[in-house]
Amino acid sequence: xxxxxxxxxxxxxxxxxxxxxxxxxxxxxxxxxxxxxxxxxxxxxxxxxxxxxxxxxxxxxxxxxxxxxxxxxxxxxxxxxxxxxxxxxxxxxxxxxxxxxxxxxxxxxxxxxxxxxxxxxxxxxxxxxxxxxxxxxxxxxxxxxxxxxxxxxxxxxxxxxxxxxxxxxxxxxxxxxxxxxxxxxxxxxxxxxx
Amino acid sequence: xxxxxxxxxxxxxxxxxxxxxxxxxxxxxxxxxxxxxxxxxxxxxxxxxxxxxxxxxxxxxxxxxxxxxxxxxxxxxxxxxxxxxxxxxxxxxxxxxxxxxxxxxxxxxxxxxxxxxxxxxxxxxxxxxxxxxxxxxxxxxxxxxxxxxxxxxxxxxxxxxxxxxxxxxxxxxxxxxxxxxxxxxxxxxxxxxxxxxxxxxxxxxxxxxxxxxxxxxxxxxxxxxxxxxxxxxxxxxxxxxxxxxxxxxxxxxxxxxxxxxxxxxxxxxxxxxxxxxxxxxxxxxxxxxxxxxxxxxxxxxxxxxxxxxxxxxxxxxxxxxxxxxxxxxxxxxxxxxxxxxxxxxxxxxxxxxxxxxxxxxxxxxxxxxxxxxxxxxxxxxxxxxxxxxxxxxxxxxxxxxxxxxxxxxxxxxxxxxxxxxxxxxxxxxxxxxxxxxxxxxxxxxxxxxxxxxxxxxxxxxxxxxxxxxxxxxxxxxxxxxxxxxxxxxxxxxx
Numbered sequence: 001x002x003x004x005x006x007x008x009x010x011x012x013x014x015x016x017x018x019x020x021x022x023x024x025x026x027x028x029x030x031x032x033x034x035x036x037x038x039x040x041x042x043x044x045x046x047x048x049x050x051x052x053x054x055x056x057x058x059x060x061x062x063x064x065x066x067x068x069x070x071x072x073x074x075x076x077x078x079x080x081x082x083x084x085x086x087x088x089x090x091x092x093x094x095x096x097x098x099x100x101x102x103x104x105x106x107x108x109x110x111x112x113x114x115x116x117x118x119x120x121x122x123x124x125x126x127x128x129x130x131x132x133x134x135x136x137x138x139x140x141x142x143x144x145x146x147x148x149x150x151x152x153x154x155x156x157x158x159x160x161x162x163x164x165x166x167x168x169x170x171x172x173x174x175x176x177x178x179x180x181x182x183x184x185x186x187x188x189x190x191x192x193x194x
Numbered sequence: 195x196x197x198x199x200x201x202x203x204x205x206x207x208x209x210x211x212x213x214x215x216x217x218x219x220x221x222x223x224x225x226x227x228x229x230x231x232x233x234x235x236x237x238x239x240x241x242x243x244x245x246x247x248x249x250x251x252x253x254x255x256x257x258x259x260x261x262x263x264x265x266x267x268x269x270x271x272x273x274x275x276x277x278x279x280x281x282x283x284x285x286x287x288x289x290x291x292x293x294x295x296x297x298x299x300x301x302x303x304x305x306x307x308x309x310x311x312x313x314x315x316x317x318x319x320x321x322x323x324x325x326x327x328x329x330x331x332x333x334x335x336x337x338x339x340x341x342x343x344x345x346x347x348x349x350x351x352x353x354x355x356x357x358x359x360x361x362x363x364x365x366x367x368x369x370x371x372x373x374x375x376x377x378x379x380x381x382x383x384x385x386x387x388x389x390x391x392x393x394x395x396x397x398x399x400x401x402x403x404x405x406x407x408x409x410x411x412x413x414x415x416x417x418x419x420x421x422x423x424x425x426x427x428x429x430x431x432x433x434x435x436x437x438x439x440x441x442x443x444x445x446x447x448x449x450x451x452x453x454x455x456x457x458x459x460x461x462x463x464x465x466x467x468x469x470x471x472x473x474x475x476x477x478x479x480x481x482x483x484x485x486x487x488x489x490x491x492x493x494x495x496x497x498x499x500x501x502x503x504x505x506x507x508x509x510x511x512x513x514x515x516x517x518x519x520x521x522x523x524x525x526x527x528x529x530x531x532x533x534x535x536x537x538x539x540x541x542x543x544x545x546x547x548x549x550x551x552x553x554x555x556x557x558x559x560x561x562x563x564x565x566x567x568x569x570x571x572x573x574x575x576x577x578x579x580x581x582x583x584x585x586x587x588x589x590x591x592x593x594x595x596x597x598x599x600x601x602x603x604x605x606x607x608x609x610x611x612x613x614x615x616x617x618x619x620x621x622x623x624x625x626x627x628x629x630x631x632x633x634x635x636x637x638x639x640x641x642x643x644x645x646x647x648x649x650x651x652x653x654x655x656x657x658x659x660x661x662x663x664x665x666x667x668x669x670x671x672x673x674x675x676x677x678x679x680x681x682x683x684x685x686x687x688x
Contacts, residue, residue: 052370053362061371082477091375093261094475095343098372115479120496121347123479125566130596131644136482137348138497139562139611141639149639151562151611154501175371176347180354181361 061087061174067112070167073104078126078144081112086174100160101126101133102169103144110169113146114158114177121178124157133157155179219444221405222436226412228443231305233450234298235404239397240451241291241458245329246390248284256336258382260375260474263338267470282462285337288330290458292488295326300543306531307410309419313523315403318396320519325393327488332385334486338378339470344483346373348496355505373476408432409443413531420528482566484557491553497562498553561610564600568608575605578660589656592649596641604660612638619661623668627654 047054055061063086073079081102088096101124103111113133115123122137132149133142140151147156158177163170175181206212255274257266270277299319302308308316331349335342346368353367354360369376411431437443468486472478485493499507533540574590582590593599601611608614622630631653634640645653661667 050366052368052376053365080479085372085374087371089370089375091259091261091379092372093259093264093375094473094477095260095372095374095377097475097477099477099479115476116347116351119351121351122344122483123476123481125479127569127597127600129569129644130598130639130641132597132639134564134566134597134600136563136566137344137493139564141564143639143643149634150637152497152499152501152504154504176350176364176368176373178351178354178361178364180351180356181364 062172063174064163064170064172065174066168066170067100067102068169070104070108070164070169073102073110073169075104075106078103078128080126081169083171083173098173099123100171100173101157103146108164110162110164111146112160112162112169112171114160116158116177117153118148118155118157118179119151119153121176218405219440220438222432223409223439223443224411224431225435225437225442227409228437228439228446229412230446230450231301232409232443233447234294234301236447237451237454238291238294238298239401241287241294241454242393242397244455244458245284245287245291248280248287249386249390251280252284253386258336258378260338260378263336263378264470264473267337267339271467278467279462281467282465283458284333285468286458286461286465288333289487290454290461292326292330294454295323299323300547302410304533304536304539304543305410305413306419306533306536308523308526309529309531310421310424310523310527311407312403312410313527315400315407316523317520318400318403320516322393322396322400324516325389325396328389329385329393330486330488332381332389334489335378335381336385337468337470338474340472340474340478340481341469341483341485343373343474343476344481345485346377348483348485352508355508357509410531413533415530415532415535417531418529419531482563484560487554490557491550494553494557494560497560498556559610563609564597564611565609566600568599568603569594569597572599572604572607575607578604578656582659583655585652585655586659587656589652589654592645592653593656596644596649596653598653601638615657615660617661617665619658619667620665621668622657623670624654624658625670626668627657631657 065083065086067081067083073081079102080099082097082099085092085096085098099115101113101115103113105111113124117124117135117137117140119135119138119140122135124133124135124140124142126133131144133144133146135141135151135153138152140153141149142153142157143149145156146159148154160171160173162172252270255266255270255277257263267281270281272278302316302319335346350364350368350373353363356363365371367377367380368374369380408428411428472481484490495507496504530536574594579587579590599608601609603610603614604616606614618627628650630636630638631645631650632640632642641650658667
């Protein structure tokens with residue numbers, strides 16, 4: 001290349017150098033332009049991707065749901081109730097429904113426990129004879145008030161905030177309860193709601 | 195025949211691929227590396243190819259929607275001609291692939307193949323292992339049944355324990371606040387687009403490196419890897435004792451792959467497809483979710499770790515394990531390759547295999563879980579009832595009714611969470627039994643609130659006769675004078 005340019009191109013090579021630097025500037029400009037557009041496009045893509053996390057609403061996904069009339073839950077007993085998740089998407093199918101354990105303490109005092117074990121989320125079962133919740137996965141056991149009795153869980157069952165209005169038992173739900181969720185800590189060992 | 199030859203020539207004039215392909219096929223490998231020990235990588239590739247084919251076949255029918263997935267799997271199992279077989283091939287293919295990839299890894303490790311200059315090949319291999327496990331887990335989710343549903347719940351619970359970002363991570367994984375349609379779509383995208391794409395790209399890179407750097411030579415005790423001399427020695431070895439891969443090595447790969455494919459097909463025919471188990475309806479709580487085979491050891495580990503260690507182990511364990519695999523070729527990139535001169539390597543493999551094997555074995559019968567139906571399903575054994583007093587028999591009834599049997603076995607039947615109680619009376623006195631029943635302790639719930647005094651008396655009377663004939667009952671040394679009479683009179687009764 002060097003020898004050929006010596007033969008064919010006149011000694012004054014400044015215009016050639018200029019052309020090369022102009023090309024390289026144009027290449028850089030092209031890369032810069034693509035970079036800028038890529039960044040501009042990344043923002044909506046990331047927002048789309050994280051939309052499940054960054055949902056902007058006061059309570060996030062939570063809303064008050066009725067579990068049924070107070071008369072369905074005899075005093076002193078713990079019964080299974082099911083409710084439909086407040087945010088249903090068209091393809092949720094059966095997974096939109098969830099169960100929970102409703103303990104009617106007395107009068108209008110209720111405790112509503114998540115079905116999910118506080119250890120790793122398996123469905124706990126109530127045994128009224130021994131007054132215990134038992135988990136089939138790793139052997140977590142809880143007392144009737146939801147407090148931890150035995151096994152790997154580090155805490156009691158998750159409790160939904162609940163209230164009785166117009167004779168209906170209502171809970172604030174809408175999120176899968178997990179040990180790390182910030183609300184889980186607030187809900188631990190809360191007094192039975194009135 | 196001549197026509198085919200002509201078409202071939204016409205294509206090769208334009209593509210010019212014939213020569214490079216021939217070069218690749220006939221690249222030189224050390225004679226001893228054309229061995230039966232070096233066939234696992236190609237077998238993994240064969241099974242991966244089969245997974246791609248069967249995966250595409252399944253996608254013709256499968257519907258990745260939480261409301262339809264389960265039905266479409268039932269349809270595949272029962273209504274589509276040979277749908278069950280394709281599902282079985284894909285499901286067993288997954289197990290085979292994980293198994294072969296692990297065997298490949300152990301072989302590579304024990305033959306020192308990760309050492310200089312093959313560090314990058316090893317690193318990509320580690321990534322491929324993780325992606326293979328990712329495929330196995332996401333595939334289990336696509337089989338959208340009860341195990342998949344609760345398995346996702348377990349995954350979410352684990353992810354939620356990550357400090358600071360835990361709650362956000364759960365929503366990102368689930369695609370929303372609950373396990374639902376968005377969750378399945380996410381795992382479908384991972385299983386069908388993202389991870390397979392990465393696998394294809396990185397498998398190609400892995401193979402490219404095997405060609406560029408050359409297959410590992412047969413390790414010999416005392417033949418030390420040294421960065422300065424290795425490449426020259428390897429080239430000399432190839433010159434002196436190299437053979438073309440085709441046909442010297444490849445016939446073993448072909449035969450082993452064929453055996454694996456045949457075994458896979460036989461497993462598929464005889465054992466059939468996996469599930470789906472029950473409908474993924476979270477309101478059906480009579481379920482005992484369990485993960486697929488290669489994740490059983492995690493299931494066991496999570497039950498057996500002390501609660502306080504669990505979160506640190508879950509968060510730090512994987513990081514340490516991956517870091518160890520990544521750092522291995524940099525820490526031990528030179529030196530001996532032969533397993534006989536690497537006792538730590540051999541012991542590590544044995545220890546890890548035994549540990550994983552033991553945990554997997556335990557997860558098969560999960561002794562840590564209460565047996566949910568033992569109290570109503572397993573009758574009290576006859577020999578503990580025969581010739582007993584009314585109070586003791588009442589105690590046996592209380593024992594069943596209060597679900598004690600769910601955690602404690604009698605005559606080998608019942609839960610294994612707590613100790614078997616066949617000889618509890620030789621270990622605990624009457625007073626200790628009362629205390630244990632009422633206050634619990636040692637991982638047993640307290641039953642004080644759920645037993646009336648009469649029930650407690652009956653239960654403890656029953657428990658204090660539980661000892662083998664002839665074995666002396668437990669006694670309290672501090673009250674030995676008072677109690678000797680009591681125990682003597684009670685044993686006189688039997």
